[in-house]
Amino acid sequence: MVNKKITKMQSIFKKEITIAIRDKRLLILSILILLLLAVALFSGYNRFAALKAEKVELNEANRKDWETQELKHAHSAAHYGTYIYTPQPLLSFFDFGIQNYTGSSIRVEAHLQQDAQFSNAMESSGSIRFGNMSIALVLQVLLPLLLIFMCFNAVSSEKENSTFKLLLIQGGSIKEILWQKTAAYTVIALTILLPVLLMSVLVPVINGMQFRSEVLLQLLLLFLLNGAFYFIIVALSIAVSAISNSSRNALMVMLGFWLVFIILLPKYAANLGDDLHPLTSKKTLQTAIAIDIKNGVDGHNPNDARTKLFIDSILKAYKVDTVSKLPINIDGLMMQGDEDYKAMVTKKNFGELYNQIEKQNKVTQYVSFINPFIAVRDLSMGICQTDYANQVAFEQQVQAYRLYMMRYLNEYISYRTKAGDWDTKATRDVFTGLEKFTYKPLNFYQSIGNYSLLVIAILIWLALSYILIEWASKKTRII
Amino acid sequence: MKNINTIFRFEWQQLVRATLMRWLLLLLTACSCYAIYYGNQSIAMQVKNIAFLEHLSDSTKQVFHNYFTNKQVADSMRFGWADMNSLYDGFTTENYLENNVAVNKPNRLSHLSIGQRDIYPVYRKVTARSLYYDGNGISLDDKYAETNNPHKLLAGNFDLSFVFLYLFPLLIIALCYNILSEEKEQGTFPILNTQPVTLIKIVAYKFLFKFLLVVALVAIYSLLGYIFSPVKQPYPLLSFLSWLIILSSYMLFWFAIAFLIVSLKYNSSVSALSLVGCWMLFLIIIPSLINNYVAANYKISSRTKFVREVGKQIGSIWEMNDSITLPVYYNAFPQFAVNPLKPLWTDKDSYDSLSKNEDIDTRYNKKLLLYHFILDQNIKAQLAVYNQQITDKLIAAEKFAWLNPAVTTQEALNDISASGYRQNQQFRNATAAYQDTVFNTTNRFIFGDKKLTLDDYKSYPPFRIDNTSINTKEVISAIALLLVLSLVFIGLGSNNI
Numbered sequence: 017m018v019n020k021k022i023t024k025m026q027s028i029f030k031k032e033i034t035i036a037i038r039d040k041r042l043l044i045l046s047i048l049i050l051l052l053l054a055v056a057l058f059s060g061y062n063r064f065a066a067l068k069a070e071k072v073e074l075n076e077a078n079r080k081d082w083e084t085q086e087l088k089h090a091h092s093a094a095h096y097g098t099y100i101y102t103p104q105p106l107l108s109f110f111d112f113g114i115q116n117y118t119g120s121s122i123r124v125e126a127h128l129q130q131d132a133q134f135s136n137a138m139e140s141s142g143s144i145r146f147g148n149m150s151i152a153l154v155l156q157v158l159l160p161l162l163l164i165f166m167c168f169n170a171v172s173s174e175k176e177n178s179t180f181k182l183l184l185i186q187g188g189s190i191k192e193i194l195w196q197k198t199a200a201y202t203v204i205a206l207t208i209l210l211p212v213l214l215m216s217v218l219v220p221v222i223n224g225m226q227f228r229s230e231v232l233l234q235l236l237l238l239f240l241l242n243g244a245f246y247f248i249i250v251a252l253s254i255a256v257s258a259i260s261n262s263s264r265n266a267l268m269v270m271l272g273f274w275l276v277f278i279i280l281l282p283k284y285a286a287n288l289g290d291d292l293h294p295l296t297s298k299k300t301l302q303t304a305i306a307i308d309i310k311n312g313v314d315g316h317n318p319n320d321a322r323t324k325l326f327i328d329s330i331l332k333a334y335k336v337d338t339v340s341k342l343p344i345n346i347d348g349l350m351m352q353g354d355e356d357y358k359a360m361v362t363k364k365n366f367g368e369l370y371n372q373i374e375k376q377n378k379v380t381q382y383v384s385f386i387n388p389f390i391a392v393r394d395l396s397m398g399i400c401q402t403d404y405a406n407q408v409a410f411e412q413q414v415q416a417y418r419l420y421m422m423r424y425l426n427e428y429i430s431y432r433t434k435a436g437d438w439d440t441k442a443t444r445d446v447f448t449g450l451e452k453f454t455y456k457p458l459n460f461y462q463s464i465g466n467y468s469l470l471v472i473a474i475l476i477w478l479a480l481s482y483i484l485i486e487w488a489s490k491k492t493r494i495i
Numbered sequence: 496m497k498n499i500n501t502i503f504r505f506e507w508q509q510l511v512r513a514t515l516m517r518w519l520l521l522l523l524t525a526c527s528c529y530a531i532y533y534g535n536q537s538i539a540m541q542v543k544n545i546a547f548l549e550h551l552s553d554s555t556k557q558v559f560h561n562y563f564t565n566k567q568v569a570d571s572m573r574f575g576w577a578d579m580n581s582l583y584d585g586f587t588t589e590n591y592l593e594n595n596v597a598v599n600k601p602n603r604l605s606h607l608s609i610g611q612r613d614i615y616p617v618y619r620k621v622t623a624r625s626l627y628y629d630g631n632g633i634s635l636d637d638k639y640a641e642t643n644n645p646h647k648l649l650a651g652n653f654d655l656s657f658v659f660l661y662l663f664p665l666l667i668i669a670l671c672y673n674i675l676s677e678e679k680e681q682g683t684f685p686i687l688n689t690q691p692v693t694l695i696k697i698v699a700y701k702f703l704f705k706f707l708l709v710v711a712l713v714a715i716y717s718l719l720g721y722i723f724s725p726v727k728q729p730y731p732l733l734s735f736l737s738w739l740i741i742l743s744s745y746m747l748f749w750f751a752i753a754f755l756i757v758s759l760k761y762n763s764s765v766s767a768l769s770l771v772g773c774w775m776l777f778l779i780i781i782p783s784l785i786n787n788y789v790a791a792n793y794k795i796s797s798r799t800k801f802v803r804e805v806g807k808q809i810g811s812i813w814e815m816n817d818s819i820t821l822p823v824y825y826n827a828f829p830q831f832a833v834n835p836l837k838p839l840w841t842d843k844d845s846y847d848s849l850s851k852n853e854d855i856d857t858r859y860n861k862k863l864l865l866y867h868f869i870l871d872q873n874i875k876a877q878l879a880v881y882n883q884q885i886t887d888k889l890i891a892a893e894k895f896a897w898l899n900p901a902v903t904t905q906e907a908l909n910d911i912s913a914s915g916y917r918q919n920q921q922f923r924n925a926t927a928a929y930q931d932t933v934f935n936t937t938n939r940f941i942f943g944d945k946k947l948t949l950d951d952y953k954s955y956p957p958f959r960i961d962n963t964s965i966n967t968k969e970v971i972s973a974i975a976l977l978l979v980l981s982l983v984f985i986g987l988g989s990n991n992i
Binding site for chain 1: 611
């Protein structure tokens with residue numbers, strides 16, 4: 017008897033899937049979505065591959081420029097400097113994240129700590145604000161709409177066609193019917209999602225990319241994340257469809273949800289963060305840094321009071337009374353003192369700016385408790401390593417490298433050249449001896465660690481969806 | 496006339512009584528008001544930052560004026576080099592211009608369509624030095640851009656143009672999707688057919704009513720935005736009118752689509768879904784596919800090549816012999832030519848005596864100005880390539896304009912609000928021209944061996960750009976495009992009815 021009941025109820029599950037497949041319009045829409053996914057996958061992958069190749073090539077060319085530069089004084093070489101390009105994470109083909117809006121390279125040179133420059137948006141027209149066709153866009157924005165189109169009348173039309181009573185006569189409860197329908201549409205969503213993720217493994221492999229096992233974990237998480245999102249959407253649609261008095265109303269409500277969750281709230285949340293934690297302008301920061309530095313050692317101007325203190329401390333350390341008796345070249349030490357001081361001052365001022373940005377993003381994260389889309393969007397970027405945390409990690413590592421590079425050159429000047437000698441050229445090995453910059457990407461746990469709030473939000477939304485269906489099954493009237 | 500009255504009155508009653516409509520209008524009004532508030536906030540911030548830049552520039556210049564008039568100068572404002580003699584020295588202009596900036600100010604409508612204003616730099620430092628090597632290292636536009644939260648840039652601006660472009664079409668869809676199907680579903684369709692007025696006329700009047708309603712809303716919100724602007728500078732009526740005309744044409748475009756779908760006489764749900772599909776197509780799918788195309792065809796290396804070229808030149812020009820560089824300069828400025836050629840700087844000259852020996856100081860100034868002149872000459876070719884690449888990328892999406900009405904409209908609005916790429920290009924060109932002027936002025940003193948006076952400083956050329964003029968050609972072509980598309984859809988639709 018029990019078994020029989022289960023098979024009967026499973027038939028609702030089967031029926032929903034059959035209906036969805038037989039509905040030509042839905043089939044066409046699904047095919048369109050799959051087509052867009054294919055376009056997004058291939059253009060995304062090509063873009064990733066081109067960017068990756070270009071950045072690797074540029075980094076190598078810059079390094080070669082550095083090593084083969086015309087022989088010059090070590091400090092001139094420090095001014096000559098170099099550029100370091102951002103890494104291109106593999107899964108950027110899946111979710112481009114914020115990469116259009118972040119600088120693609122950082123200039124490394126003497127005296128100045130530059131921020132990342134050359135963003136794609138800087139050289140783009142207003143069109144870029146309409147977004148790129150990426151897998152993430154299709155999965156997070158378009159597919160939910162398709163699910164809404166599929167589900168909005170799943171229960172309401174049964175009521176309108178008076179088939180709802182028939183279903184109930186066959187032995188199911190309202191609760192079971194709603195759950196069967198939810199399960200059916202979630203499965204449909206997953207059948208669209210699964211091949212996308214399989215292709216996301218296949219395409220890089222076919223193209224001969226080295227595949228770290230971590231990537232499989234990332235893709236698995238993307239599957240779970242998007243799957244959870246679809247379950248939430250389907251459950252919401254089914255519940256709304258069950259308690260609405262007409263299909264038309266159910267559609268309007270769900271389209272309203274889609275509009276508010278996916279189009280309006282994300283913009284509003286970002287703006288709210290900006291309102292609550294406004295950023296200091298760059299010029300204000302630069303002025304503050306300049307004032308701070310005025311009180312510090314100036315690399316080219318030994319008349320400052322601070323410089324005098326610095327020189328005195330060096331003289332004391334070497335137990336001599338004038339600079340000319342020093343066994344080392346004090347110019348190098350002075351410039352390094354200046355670099356350290358400036359780095360400290362810059363970190364103090366720009367560090368505050370980074371904190372403000374983190375606070376802004378936290379505001380958005382809190383909004384994800386009322387809007388699951390935000391949680392999915394940000395977690396997806398985090399998983400694909402195209403979010404702000406990864407950009408900051410890169411920038412910090414480059415700044416640390418810059419300090420290393422300056423110290424390396426300044427120490428060479430201090431210990432290997434004579435005071436006041438700004439002409440003698442450094443030998444080739446000085447340039448080739450400088451270590452290369454290697455980026456250590458955030459490991460997976462560091463990347464995800466920033467998003468614990470979002471994970472909680474998704475879990476809460478999953479629980480809410482469960483409660484919603486249970487609640488709706490009590491609220492549904494059988495007419 | 497009587498018919499149109501009846502239909503308009505009927506439509507108005509329908510509108511006022513429908514709950515969904517009331518909610519939608521409320522939501523739209525709330526969004527529009529918030530959008531105006533938000534735009535106001537962000538542009539007010541920009542205005543504040545610009546005021547700070549101008550304050551810096553003014554106070555630096557004031558210190559000079561005070562030196563000249565022997566007024567007291569606060570210690571914190573004193574310059575390290577400031578002995579009175581150096582005030583008259585040609586290259587002191589560099590210190591005078593230390594905080595001199597070319598600013599791309601927002602105009603009265605900028606807050607309604609923020610466009611790329613939050614990404615492009617709104618100012619550039621301009622001195623006699625090369626724009627690309629300004630005494631603080633190599634500098635491209637990026638250097639002057641504001642530091643932003645990239646997540647916020649990705650989310651985009653909630654400005655009035657967003658409300659008009661994204662939300663108003665949804666209002667239009669809600670207003671129109673059931674114009675015919677509703678009559679059928681209510682069973683009133685046969686009654687319509689028995690009227691002495693033709694069906695197409697009734698439908699046309701219904702659409703006309705709704706179109707006028709939407710255009711009225713556009714005008715009201717735009718006017719509200721115009722009034723609550725952080726920029727109080729007067730604004731030409733013609734530019735504001737073009738704003739309204741572009742938006743009305745955009746709304747007409749959406750009505751035309753709605754008309755086409757309605758003419759196919761599907762039931763209400765199918766019509767609604769098809770229209771939402773069109774909305775996705777024109778606002779998300781087409782623009783993002785075109786962006787992919789643009790991204791696939793352009794590389795990041797254009798800047799790199801240029802920057803490497805500048806880097807190479809910076810390293811080698813100072814070492815170049817004056818007998819090579821001076822003739823190039825004299826060729827451009829024959830009035831300052833010295834015959835026979837005399838080198839400006841030799842190995843015997845020492846930097847240490849710069850502040851003590853006026854002759855050495857003068858020659859050093861000339862050498863420095865010459866350096867920047869030669870630098871600009873030598874990077875000219877690569878700069879042209881670089882600028883061309885930027886332009887190519889910027890206009891790459893333009894060839895799809897006929898397929899991409901939403902982006903075309905957005906760019907036209909950005910033109911009017913001085914926040915689009917075309918206006919930014921104008922600003923870049925104006926900045927380059929201004930740098931030329933500043934160079935020539937400084938040059939007159941340095942190579943003309945003239946001492947500077949207070950009046951010379953006071954009459955130093957300021958930067959000017961007209962940020963309210965509109966590019967008539969671009970505006971008209973956007974309007975034409977929207978009207979042609981609308982006519983095509985309306986034509987197709989009329990055939991069906």
